[in-house]
Amino acid sequence: MTTAFSVIRDTTPANAIPRGCVVAMGNFDGVHLGHRAVIGAALRMAELHKTSALAVTFEPHPRSFFSPNTPQFRLSDEAAKLRLLAGTGLAGAVVMTFDKGRASTTAQDFIHHDLIERLGISGIAVGYDFHFGKGRVGSPSLLANEAPRLGIEVDIQPHVDIDERPVSSTAIRMALAEGQVTEATEMLNGPWFITGEVIHGKKLGRDLGYPTANIRLNNNCGLKHGIYAVRVGRGNERFDGVASFGRRPTFDNGAPLLEVFLFDFKGDLYGQALDVAFIAFIRDELKFEGIEPLIRQMDDDSAKARAALAAAPDAFPKLGDID
Template identity: 55%
Template sequence: MQNSLPDVFTVLRNADAVPERLARPVLAIGNFDGVHRGHRAVIDAARAMAQDEGVAALALTFEPHPRAFFSPKTAPFRLTPEPAKLAQLAEAGLDGAVVLDFDAALAAVEAEAFVADILVGRYGVSGVAVGFDFHFGRARAGSPAFLKEAGARHGFQVAVVEPMRDEGDAISSTGIRNALAAGQVGHAAHMLGRPFSFTARVIHGDKRGRELGFPTANLELPEGAELAFGVYAVRAWHGMRRLDGVASYGRRPTFDNGRPLFEVYLFDFSGDLYGAALEVELAAYLRPELKFDGIAPLIAQMHLDSAQARAVLSGNAE
C-alpha cells in the first residue's frame, strides 16, 4: 500500500513539455475518482491502442474534480484524492498522467478548442480512450460522438468504452459512494476492484479508549465523508508495516455525540502514532453504531467486535 509513485511514472501538469519518450501518446481521459473497474476498462483500451501504435499510454485527468469547482458546497466525497488517484493510475500500468487544473479558464474552453489546442496542439495525441458518458468543453458540449468526429478530422483514433456492470448496474464512482454510505463494504470493493482505503493523520482525542482498555488512533476524515457510522474490521499501514485492527466510525452516542471520528484499535501494537499518516483499508462492516446503557456493556461489545474483526482478517469468519 501507500501512495508512492514508481520512478517510471511521469506526472505532467498543465503546460509542462512532453518528454520525447512520451511523444504522441494515447490518452485515457476522465476524472478517474476511485480508479474503479469501469475506469480500468478505459485505461486498458488506451494501453491496448498505445501498444498497437508503439507509443506511451497516459491518463489525462483534472484537479480539483469539476464538480468541486462548479459546486464546492455539494462536491462529492473523494474516493481517491490526487495522491491516491495517481498511485492507482500508476498501478494500472500507465506510463504517466497529465493533470490539468480545472479552473475558470479550462471550464470556458470550447470542445473544439479542447481537441485542437490541448489534445492535438499540446500533447500531439495518436489516440484517446474515454467512457461512454464522457463530456468535455464549455457547457459539456463535447461528447464521445463529437470526439470521434474530431478524431477523424485531426487524425487520431478514438475508443469509446461501454459501461461495466455489476449486478445489472453500471459501475460508477457515485455507486461506490452509495455502497460505502450504506455499509456495503464488500459491494464497494467489488466495484472498485480492491478494498476501499483512505489516508489520514492521527490526531489527539479524549484518551477514552485507553481508559477502556482499547487505546485507539483517532483519525478525522474529510468533511463530507460518506462512510456509514459503525464498526469495521480494518487493515492499516504505518509506513510499510501492516497492522490489523477494529475501528469505530461515528459520534460516540454513549458519551457525547461529538464530531465524527474514525477510531482504530490496532491489535498487538504499542507506540506513539500522533501526527503519523495511516492508510486504512476497510475489510468488512461489522455492525452499526450503537448507544449503550453504561460502560460495562460497551466494553463487552468491544471485546466481541475485536474477536469478530480478528476472525474476518484471518479468514476464519463464518
C-alpha cells in the same frame, strides 16, 4: 526496472511532456472497474503503438467547481487518485486544473490545444458517458468523428455492470453510505481506503484497553457511521485492525472521527500518515449504558473483525509510487 509514475501539470514545460502517448481521459474518482476498463483500453492501444499510456484527469473535480456550495463526497482525493492510477500500469498522469478558463474552453479548442498541440497524443480512450468542454458539448462521438482528420485512434468503452448493476462512482458512494463495503470493494476492484494523519484524541480507548489511532476524515465523507474491519498501511507495512467511525454517542456525540485499533501492535503513531482500507462492516454505531457493556461489545467486534480479515488475507488497494 519499473519506470516512475510521473505527473504532468499545466505548469510543466512543453519540452518535458512526452509526445505521441496514448491517454485515458476521465475524472477517475475512485478508479473503479469502469475507469479501469478505459485505462485497460489505453494500455492495450499504447502497446500496439509502441508508446506509453497516461491518464488525463481534472482537479478539482468539475462538480466541485460548478457547485462549490454543495457537499461532495469524493471517493479519492487527488493524492489517492494518483496513487491508484500509478498502480494500474500507466506511465503517468496529466492533471489539468479545472478553473473558470478550462470550464469556458470549447470542446474543439480542448481537443486541438490540450490534446493535440500540447500533449501530442496518438490515441485516446474514454468511457461511453464522458463529456468535456464548455456546456459538456464534447463527447465520445465527437472524438470519434474528429479522429480520422486528426490522425488519432479513439476507443470508447461501454458501461461496466456487476450482476446487471451499473458500476459508477455514484453507486459506490451510495454503497459506502449504507455500510455496504463488500459491494463497494467489488466495484472498486479493491477495498475503499482513506489516508490521514494520526492526531491526539481524548485517550478514551486507552482507558478501555483499546488504544486507537485517531484520524479526522474530510467533512464531506459519506461513509456510514459504524464499526469496521480494516487493514492499515504504513509505508510497506500492513496491520489488521478494527475501527469505529462516528460521533461516540456513549461519550460526547461529537464531530465524526475515525478511531482505529491495530491488533498486535505497540508503538507511537502520532503525526504519521496511515492508509486505512475498509474490509467489512461489523455493526451500526450504538450508545451503551456504561463502560462494561461497551467493552464486551468491543471484544465481540474485535473477534468478528479478525474473522473477516482472515477471510480476506490479501485485501488492500494496489497503490503505486508518485515520482
